[in-house]
Amino acid sequence: MASFTAQDVKALRERTDCGMMDCKKALTQADGDMEKAIEILREKGLAAVAKKAGRIAAEGLVVSVVDKAKKTGVVLEVNAETDFVAKNQKFVDFVNDVAQTIIDENPADVETLLTLPCAGTGMTVSEALTEKIQTIGENMKVRRFVRLEGDLVSYVHGGGKIGVMVKFDTDVADKEGFEEAAKNVALQIAFAAPEYLNKEDVPAERVEKEKEILTQQAIAEGKPAAVAEKMVMGRLNKFYKEICLSEQAYIKEDKISVSKYLDGVAKELGGSIKMVDYVRMEKGEGLEKKQDNFAEEIASMVK
Numbered sequence: 001m002a003s004f005t006a007q008d009v010k011a012l013r014e015r016t017d018c019g020m021m022d023c024k025k026a027l028t029q030a031d032g033d034m035e036k037a038i039e040i041l042r043e044k045g046l047a048a049v050a051k052k053a054g055r056i057a058a059e060g061l062v063v064s065v066v067d068k069a070k071k072t073g074v075v076l077e078v079n080a081e082t083d084f085v086a087k088n089q090k091f092v093d094f095v096n097d098v099a100q101t102i103i104d105e106n107p108a109d110v111e112t113l114l115t116l117p118c119a120g121t122g123m124t125v126s127e128a129l130t131e132k133i134q135t136i137g138e139n140m141k142v143r144r145f146v147r148l149e150g151d152l153v154s155y156v157h158g159g160g161k162i163g164v165m166v167k168f169d170t171d172v173a174d175k176e177g178f179e180e181a182a183k184n185v186a187l188q189i190a191f192a193a194p195e196y197l198n199k200e201d202v203p204a205e206r207v208e209k210e211k212e213i214l215t216q217q218a219i220a221e222g223k224p225a226a227v228a229e230k231m232v233m234g235r236l237n238k239f240y241k242e243i244c245l246s247e248q249a250y251i252k253e254d255k256i257s258v259s260k261y262l263d264g265v266a267k268e269l270g271g272s273i274k275m276v277d278y279v280r281m282e283k284g285e286g287l288e289k290k291q292d293n294f295a296e297e298i299a300s301m302v303k
Contacts, residue, residue, distance in 0.1 A: 003032035016041050019126045021115065058287040060140070061086045062163035064154035064279075065099040073152040074102045075163045075279045076145040079287070081138040086160055091140075094132050098125055102145050110142055143287075146279045153179060155186035164189045166278045172271035181265040181273065187251065188258055189280050194245035197275060202244065210239050246275065 004027045012023040012034060018041050026044075030036035060080040066073035078095045085091050100119035107113040114126040121128045125142065133140050148167050155164045164186045172178045188194075196202050214235045218228035240247045246259040253261065259275075266273040 004028075008032065008034065012037055012041075019114070019130065021124065021126055022130070058284040059083045059086060060143075060283060061092065061095050061160040062156070062281050062283045063095055063099050063160065064156050064163035064165050064281075065096065065103070066152045066154045066165070067100075067103045070103060071152065072103050072147065072149045073154055073165050074099050074145055074147045075154075075165045075281045076102065077143045077163070077281055077283060079141045079143050079284070080136075081140075085136055085138050085140075088136060091132060091136060094128060097121055097128065098142060099145075101125060102147055106147060110144065113142065113145070144281070146281070148277060148279065150276065153182035153186055155183060155190060157190045161283050162190045163281045164279065167276040169274040169276050170266075170272060172266065172269045172273060174269045177265070177269045178273060181262060184250075184252060185245075185258060185262070185275065188248065189245065189278055191251055192245075192248050193280060193282075194248055194278075195243040197244065197278060198246050199240050199244050202240070207236070210236065214239075245278065 008027060009020060009023050012018075012027060013020055015034075016023065016038060018026075022041065022044075023037070026037040026040040027034075029040055058079060059082050060078050062075065062077045064073070064075045076095065076099045078091075078098065080086060080091065097119045098113070101107075101116055102113060104119060105113075105116050107116060114124065114129070116125055117123070118125040118128040123131065129140060129142060146165070148165055151168045151170055153166050153168070156162070157164070166182060166186050166189065168178075168182060170178055211232055214232045215228060217235075218231045223231060237247075241249065241257075246257065248258050250256050250258050250261040256264070262273045262275065
């Protein structure tokens with residue numbers, strides 16, 4: 001019977017910033033003694049990891065990986081502090097191991113993922129992450145992932161800056177022809193960053209808000225109500241063309257939409273190709289990046 005509670009584990013985690021499993025193991029070893037547990041974590045070198053955990057990790061790598069045999073794929077972002085680490089082979093291998101773990105184990109979220117055996121390492125994902133932080137010397141974080149199943153095509157842009165995965169429903173026999181068309185769609189997503197797949201996916205409140213704005217614009221231009229209404233509908237279509245993948249102008253032939261491009265390819269290949277879902281993940285989006293202040297740095301060195 002453990003001589004500590006879940007609250008003790010939480011308290012130790014807050015004090016050391018170490019992983020939940022590491023805190024639990026340390027408390028077990030210390031027979032519930034908090035100070036001794038902190039000492040154990042320090043001896044294991046995990047206290048150094050805790051210090052690094054305070055540093056901003058907004059660089060790193062986005063990968064998009066498909067296991068064709070399992071018809072399963074994942075887009076995954078793992079962050080580090082510097083762009084330099086993203087080129088470190090040990091870091092790249094770790095990210096790919098984590099991606100394979102997600103494909104194999106189908107975890108519900110990052111927290112669950114961290115407790116799972118990391119593919120090809122003999123450690124949990126959390127332990128493998130800690131080991132990489134210690135050996136490479138930077139804070140790292142498994143930030144997010146999306147796992148898809150089905151007919152998938154992946155694309156990575158800029159050496160891990162943007163990861164894209166697209167799910168299709170297709171009966172096309174010419175797999176080479178399909179793959180080429182699917183890659184073109186993945187390129188489109190990386191380049192044009194659509195927010196939704198189809199018009200129907202745009203939330204009603206977003207459409208209503210856009211209509212309000214467009215109506216006010218038309219009124220401000222002094223247009224009569226009937227003309228303003230027609231203008232709003234025309235401009236709303238332009239709005240859909242900007243944010244919906246199927247409506248966007250196809251980047252390689254901008255006179256047709258992406259959906260029309262796929263219809264043409266499907267007809268040519270004698271089957272059907274339908275976009276079902278997609279993921280676009282950009283490294284560091286939404287994260288605060290470290291802003292170096294050169295003057296402050298010099299001042300602190302002089303002190």
